Amino acid sequence: MKIISSEEIRKADAYTIEYEPVTSINLMERAAIACVKWLASSPVLLLKEKGEKSEIKVFCGLGNNGGDGLVISRLLAKKRIKVDVFIIRYSEKCSEDFLINEKRLKKINGVKVHNITSVSQLETLNLKLGTVCIDSLFGTGLNKPVEGLAADVINHINKLKCFVVAIDIPSGLFSEKNSHSEKSAIVCANHTLTFQSPKLAFMFPENGKYIGDFSVLNISLDEEFISSLPSKIYFITEQDARLILKPRNKFSHKGTFGHALIISGSHGKIGACVLVSRACLSSGAGLVTVHIPKFGYEILQTTNPEVMVETDSSDNIISDSIPLDKYNAIGIGPSIGTEKETQNAVKALIQNSKTPLVLDADAINILSDNKTWVSFLPQNSILTPHPGEFKRLVGNADNDYEWLQMQKDFSGKHGVYIVLKGAHTCITCPDGEVYFNSTGNPGMATAGSGDVLTGIITGLFAQGYDSKQASVLGVYLHGLAGDIAAENLSEESLIARNIIEFLGEALKKLRM
Secondary structure (H helix, E strand, O other): OEOOOHHHHHHHHHHHHHHOOOOHHHHHHHHHHHHHHHHHHOHHHEEOOOOEEOOEEEEEOOOHHHHHHHHHHHHHHHOOOOEEEEEEOOOOOOOHHHHHHHHHHHOOOOEEEEEEOOHHHHOOOOOOOOOEEEEEOOOOOOOOOOOHHHHHHHHHHHHOOOEEEEEOOOOOOOOOOOOOOOOOOOOOOOEEEEEOOOOHHHHOHHHHHHHOEEEEEOOOOOHHHHHHOOOOEEEOOHHHHHHHOOOOOOOOOHHHHOEEEEEOOOOOOOHHHHHHHHHHHHOOOOEEEEEEOHHHHHHHHHHOOOOEEEEOOOOOOOOOOOOOOOOOEEEEOOOOOOOHHHHHHHHHHHHHOOOOEEEEOHHHHHHHHOHHHHHHOOOOOEEEOOHHHHHHHHOOOOOHHHHHHHHHHHHHHHOOEEEEOOOOOEEEOOOOOEEEOOOOOHHHOOOOHHHHHHHHHHHHHHOOOOHHHHHHHHHHHHHHHHHHHHHHHOOOOOOHHHHHHOHHHHHHHHHO
16 A cells, blocks of 8 residues: 655545546545544444443534534434534635535534634533544644644643544644654544555654554545555555465475574573574474574574574674575574674675575674675665664664655665564665555564564565565564464563464465
C-alpha cells in the first residue's frame, strides 16, 4: 500500500471526482459512511457495564474536514445515537461542502448544534462515562500551526476524559514533517480514522501520542491513479507479504534452501546465539552453522541440536577470520561485543565476503566506531539497527522526518538496506524506496527480539530471497509472529523465544 503525501491525496481526490465521476459532496458522504461503519462496529460506542450506547460529541472545523464531521453526525443521528455537534467559529469563511452539509444537518431531529465562539462555552460541558469525542477540526490541508480559538478548543479536548477519534488526521498535526514545541496545539487521539492511505507522520514515534491506533478506510479513490503517483513509500500489508513468499517445490532438499552462517556471542550472552540461530532455521533455511566463542559449544549443541557449531580460537569472544565460501547468507552481530580482536574479525568479514551481509547490534556499533569501513560493505548488505545504534552510525536529527531523510541518504550512498527497528520498522533501500511495517506490538519490546529478526532475515536470504524481499518479508513475519504470540500469551508475558515459537503460525497464515 502506497503512503502518499497530502498534495498527492488532493490530486487523487480531484482525479476521482473528474473521472469516476463523483461530486466532491458525494465523496465526502462516502468518507463519512466509512467512518460511521467503523464506529458502529467498534466497542468504543458501547458502555459494556450497562449496554448503553455512548454519547457522541463532534467538534467540527469550517473546512472539508469539518464537513466530514457534519455528515458523520447526521448518519449517527439516523442510527438513533445521541450526537452533540460543536462548530468552532474561528473564521467567517467556510468551505462550500461544509455549508451544504450544515444545512442538511439542521433538518435532522435529535442533533444539538452549538456554535462556539469562545472556549468558555465548552467549560460547562459535562461528559458521562463512555463519551466519545470526534475530532473533525482540521484535515491534511493544514499548512500552519493552529492558533487562537481553534488552539484553545484543541487544548480543551485534550483535557476531557473521553475516548477521542480523529477523522483523517489529528487536528494540528501535519501529514508529513512536524516540528513540535510545548506550545503546539495538536489533538491527542485514541484512534485515528484515515482515508485511503496512512499518512507518513503516522509512522514516526514522535507522533504516537497524537495518533493513537489508526485504521485506514478505503473510500475508493482511483487505484490506477494512486499507483501512477511518484511516491516510493509503502506500508507493508498482508497481501504484499503474501506475494513475496515463495512456494516450496515437492522435490526440494536441504541444500535447496541454502546454508546460513551466524556469527554471534560473547561471554555471558550466548543466549543471543541460541535465539538468532533458531530463528534462522525456523524461517526456512536448509542448513545453519553458528560460529561462537569456545565456551558456548555445549550450550548450542544442547539447546539447538539442528544447527552445526564451529568454535572460535578464543574462549570468550569472536576473533577469527572465518572461511566463507560455502555459505549463501551470513548474519553477524548479536552480542559479539566490541573488543579489538572482534573488530578485526568484522573488518576481515567485510573485506572477504562475496555476498551481502546481515549486520546487527555490535556489528553496527563496530561500524559506528570505524565509519570508513561502511564504504567497503558488500552491495545490498542489510543493517538492522535499533534507534540508538542508528543514531551512533549517522548522527542526530531534529525530528523523525529528518531522520528518515538521513536513513534514505545512507542507503542510497552506500548501496545498503537499513532496517530501522521500531513500532513501524522502517526499511530504506538503495533505490530510494521506503517500507514501513504494519505488524508487531509493544510486547515485542523485550530482550532478544532483535536477534530473532536478524535470524529470520538471514534465513530468508539463505533461501534465495533478495535483500529487499528478505527485509520486507522478514519484518512482516517477525511482527506477525509477535502479534500471534501476544494474542495467546499477552503483551506483558511475551518473550523473544515466543516469537520463534509462533513463526510457523505466521507462515501458515500467509500460505492460506
